[in-house]
Amino acid sequence: MALTLAACGGGSLGGDEGGSDGGAEGGGTVRVGLVIPQAGVYTPLGEDMQQGWELWLEQNDGKMGDFEVETVIADEGESPDTGVPAVQRLLTEDSVDAMVGIVNSATALGVAEQVTEAEVPLIVANAGAEAITKDAASPYVWRSSFTNQQIAAAMGTHLGEEGVGPVYVMAPDYAAGQEVVAGFIEAYEAAGGTVAGQALTPFGTTQDFQPFLSGIQSSGAAGTFVFYAGGEAVSFVQQYDEFGLKDSIPLYGSGFLTEGSVLDAQGESAVGVQTTLHYSTEIDNEANAEFVEAYQAAYDELPTTYAVQAYDAANVLGRALSEVDELSGAAITEALDGLGEIDDSPRGPWSFNNQTPEQSIYLREVADENGTLLNTVVEDLGVQPQP
Amino acid sequence: MAGWFDANLVSILNGFAIGSLLFILAVGLSIVFGMMDVLNLAHGAFFLIGSYLAVTFVAGESWTGFLTALGVAALVGLLAGGALSALTEPLARRPHLDQALLTLGISLIVAEVLSIIYGNDVFSVPPPPGLADSVDIAGSSYPAYRLMLIGVGLVLALAVWLVVEKTSIGALVRASVADREMVSAMGIDNRKVKFAVLGVGSLFATVAGVLAAPVYGARPGLDKTILLLALVVVVIGGLGSIRGALVGALVIGQVESLGRALVPDLASFILFGTLALVLIVRPRGLFAGKVTS
Numbered sequence: 001m002a003l004t005l006a007a008c009g010g011g012s013l014g015g016d017e018g019g020s021d022g023g024a025e026g027g028g029t030v031r032v033g034l035v036i037p038q039a040g041v042y043t044p045l046g047e048d049m050q051q052g053w054e055l056w057l058e059q060n061d062g063k064m065g066d067f068e069v070e071t072v073i074a075d076e077g078e079s080p081d082t083g084v085p086a087v088q089r090l091l092t093e094d095s096v097d098a099m100v101g102i103v104n105s106a107t108a109l110g111v112a113e114q115v116t117e118a119e120v121p122l123i124v125a126n127a128g129a130e131a132i133t134k135d136a137a138s139p140y141v142w143r144s145s146f147t148n149q150q151i152a153a154a155m156g157t158h159l160g161e162e163g164v165g166p167v168y169v170m171a172p173d174y175a176a177g178q179e180v181v182a183g184f185i186e187a188y189e190a191a192g193g194t195v196a197g198q199a200l201t202p203f204g205t206t207q208d209f210q211p212f213l214s215g216i217q218s219s220g221a222a223g224t225f226v227f228y229a230g231g232e233a234v235s236f237v238q239q240y241d242e243f244g245l246k247d248s249i250p251l252y253g254s255g256f257l258t259e260g261s262v263l264d265a266q267g268e269s270a271v272g273v274q275t276t277l278h279y280s281t282e283i284d285n286e287a288n289a290e291f292v293e294a295y296q297a298a299y300d301e302l303p304t305t306y307a308v309q310a311y312d313a314a315n316v317l318g319r320a321l322s323e324v325d326e327l328s329g330a331a332i333t334e335a336l337d338g339l340g341e342i343d344d345s346p347r348g349p350w351s352f353n354n355q356t357p358e359q360s361i362y363l364r365e366v367a368d369e370n371g372t373l374l375n376t377v378v379e380d381l382g383v384q385p386q387p
Numbered sequence: 388m389a390g391w392f393d394a395n396l397v398s399i400l401n402g403f404a405i406g407s408l409l410f411i412l413a414v415g416l417s418i419v420f421g422m423m424d425v426l427n428l429a430h431g432a433f434f435l436i437g438s439y440l441a442v443t444f445v446a447g448e449s450w451t452g453f454l455t456a457l458g459v460a461a462l463v464g465l466l467a468g469g470a471l472s473a474l475t476e477p478l479a480r481r482p483h484l485d486q487a488l489l490t491l492g493i494s495l496i497v498a499e500v501l502s503i504i505y506g507n508d509v510f511s512v513p514p515p516p517g518l519a520d521s522v523d524i525a526g527s528s529y530p531a532y533r534l535m536l537i538g539v540g541l542v543l544a545l546a547v548w549l550v551v552e553k554t555s556i557g558a559l560v561r562a563s564v565a566d567r568e569m570v571s572a573m574g575i576d577n578r579k580v581k582f583a584v585l586g587v588g589s590l591f592a593t594v595a596g597v598l599a600a601p602v603y604g605a606r607p608g609l610d611k612t613i614l615l616l617a618l619v620v621v622v623i624g625g626l627g628s629i630r631g632a633l634v635g636a637l638v639i640g641q642v643e644s645l646g647r648a649l650v651p652d653l654a655s656f657i658l659f660g661t662l663a664l665v666l667i668v669r670p671r672g673l674f675a676g677k678v679t680s
Contacts, residue, residue: 039502040507040607040608041507041606041607041608043502043507043607044506044507044508173654173655199651199654200654201654202654202655204608204612205612205615206654207602207603207609207612208401208405208602208603208643208644210397210398210401210644210648211398211401211643211644211645211646211647211648211651211654212647212648212651212654214394214395214397214398214527214648215648215651217527218394230509230606231509231604231606231608231609234509234511234604234606235603235604238511238604242521242528242530243397243521243527243528243529243530244521244527244528261508261509262509265508265509265510265511265604266511267511267513
């Protein structure tokens with residue numbers, strides 16, 4: 001099975017499709033599978049990722065190294081039930097040479113074995129579970145996004161050092177939520193902070209946070225740290241304001257709390273919320289300024305971290321493909337391994353460490369600038385250690 | 388005791404607000420199933436139509452927008468219920484599973500169409516002017532809009548009960564439940580009764596969707612969560628009973644609010660724990676209707 005797949009993977013190099021002739025030096029076609037959610041709750045993330053991917057290709061004449069890029073889009077859907085078969089189809093029917101994408105951590109973990117067997121490199125452009133590049137690590141699975149702990153720990157250390165007083169910790173009750181809570185508490189306590197209390201809310205079925213908000217109030221917390229995304233992020237931030245906690249107990253969060261389209265839905269309730277993330281449109285560097293301008297010109301909206309993750313995945317894959325002599329999984333992963341620092345990313349310089357980004361995490365605060373809500377950068381919290 | 392009450396007053400109050408909302412939602416499902424024997428799994432999708440209508444008419448900007456959204460939602464609900472009545476007519480003598488499949492299919496189509504029209508982003512709907520602020524209750528803030536929901540829920544509960552129990556229309560509906568054949572033998576077309584009951588039942592779903600928009604917002608997937616809650620309420624209260632829907636909704640409101648506040652660690656299980664408990668003690672629900680199925 002593995003042999004057939006590998007042979008298929010090399011097939012496109014031979015130029016038997018699309019009439020492009022083979023040979024690495026003379027160019028050829030690289031087929032890249034873009035695995036993004038096109039249905040279900042993660043669809044907005046998928047749209048942003050596709051836009052980031054396409055923007056990079058447009059800026060680079062649709063080429064990675066000497067290869068023409070042919071993108072095959074596959075619908076990841078909401079869960080591994082749809083995501084794993086989508087990846088399987090890319091590997092068997094579409095015989096892709098590399099894959100980029102995947103929002104859901106369970107999907108990323110679920111395809112690791114197939115990807116390794118097929119020897120097709122996968123650059124995970126969102127999923128943040130630590131295990132993807134640690135316990136379940138494979139030489140073929142790379143990541144251009146973040147790990148859940150990396151982002152939570154940055155806030156934990158920051159709040160602990162600031163001495164904000166006891167903090168209440170909340171997250172949805174599923175793998176990523178638990179990772180964030182663990183990562184935050186460990187870093188926060190190591191920096192001298194005390195936890196006022198914690199709660200894990202039922203994932204996906206909590207629309208009303210009032211009971212938990214009462215718990216925060218009665219715990220005597222001086223701050224709240226949460227991890228929510230999507231619809232839950234909107235409900236939480238709005239209700240935190242409506243029930244009057246916003247003015248008395250400052251809200252901190254993992255950056256996804258106020259990232260992308262949820263920020264517009266939250267409106268004024270989000271102003272003043274501080275979060276940590278590896279990207280903000282307001283990061284002050286040349287690459288980011290150019291990126292934001294190009295992105296706005298192309299899509300008439302501000303880029304999100306999801307777009308940057310796909311943009312950077314295209315960037316590292318492009319760099320790797322400039323180095324290789326032949327289009328094989330082994331050659332591409334070897335080239336990825338030798339990339340060193342990525343110095344032209346909108347998020348600032350970063351590099352692979354254990355196949356996942358070692359990068360700066362930024363402290364951001366939501367501000368209303370002439371009617372547009374933005375995540376302004378308060379402070380660069382520095383490069384975070386990799387688990 | 389007084390201290391405990393003070394500390395949990397907001398949670399109790401919130402339980403009534405959520406309970407009111409759940410009542411408006413579940414009573415439609417309950418009367419349609421209890422009286423007309425139609426299991427409508429598209430109820431959650433109709434609810435979501437209401438929520439998106441609140442987004443369309445920017446219900447938070449003005450009372451005109453809010454009331455327009457309510458009016459349009461009521462109309463859409465009536466029409467959707469009427470259409471559903473026509474669609475389920477050929478299945479009247481078939482088992483419930485066939486109806487469930489049909490209405491589940493309709494709900495999937497409605498959800499997909501909404502996703503095509505409105506995209507997949509999460510929308511929030513601010514409460515109408517004057518209700519956007521929070522009021523101070525026992526030292527804690529509480530959103531004024533949710534207080535209004537309690538009132539609306541109680542008024543509607545009273546109105547529905549009066550119509551069903553005290554008017555000739557209500558008598559006709561109750562008669563159709565008891566013996567359809569006899570009603571039609573008396574010269575009344577029971578398809579018309581079914582048409583009307585399904586219309587009104589679906590109207591409750593869409594109206595609940597508009598009323599819930601400032602609390603829950605509008606987003607893909609909300610229909611399924613809401614349908615599940617409504618089914619739990621109906622099962623706890625007993626099918627076809629107005630009183631049952633009210634009590635079931637208030638119980639679930641308190642469980643979801645006060646229960647979760649008191650035992651946050653059990654938050655994921657408490658809803659279905661309550662359901663299981665009721666089913667063990669009263670398998671036909673707290674107030675099972677007189678319908679025999």
